[in-house]
Amino acid sequence: MKTTTRKKKKAFVSTDVCVACGSCVKVCPMKAIEIRKGIMAEVSAEKCVGCGKCAVECPASVIEIREVEL
């Protein structure tokens, strides 16, 4: 049997430039993002489905959707 690696999309935050405004949290349909200690946004890789809504919304454009191998 052939083994295939599945690829999934996930959101990644460049934490050092995140301003922790919380715009991403508001648009996330999966409730996968939270603002940790008022410093940066944190994405739960388990909940994130890689839809990219947060990346579009982020005023600083510091969220990137990347493909990850599972």
Next chain:
Amino acid sequence: MKKKWYDYLWIVSLTYLILGFFNILSAWLGLLCFFIPLIISVATGTKGYCNRYCGRGQLFGLLGGRFGLSRKKDIPGWMKSKWFRYGFLIFFFVMFFQMLWNTYLVFAGVREISQVVTLLWTFRLPWHWAYHGSLFPQGAVQFAFGFYSVMLTSTVLGFVTMILFKPRSWCVYCPMGTMTQLICKIRK
């Protein structure tokens, strides 16, 4: 997603801006936008105000998003750099204290009250129609003019960057946001 009561605070922000056209003394209410975020960040170590309650952010989100007034382009790199964000915070502070100094001069009776709203720290707009006399000291009235100038200036800046970049671009360099994030970092 079900809307909560705090998702409608943009109405409060909009009302505040409109009230300033009719009665300048209402500008005092704007102090809430200064103290609430600070209290939340100091007490809980979060940016709860930005994340939930900021009516101004909601207003930009609405106008730039649903009303389509934003180009939705990326903000330039320098605008999200720490240099610019903290530099703008310092500049904002200096201008704020200058406004407080002018208020003090009126309080002390050294200077006459000036019924103008200073836009972008430069343009003095006549605003006498919003002052109908008051029982409060002249200095308190001067503060209202000065504080409304701060609020209107930041709204104009936020509006311009909303159009040019993403709806909530103001959040990137908002002095209150930078300050509360700094408090959270120190508190950690």
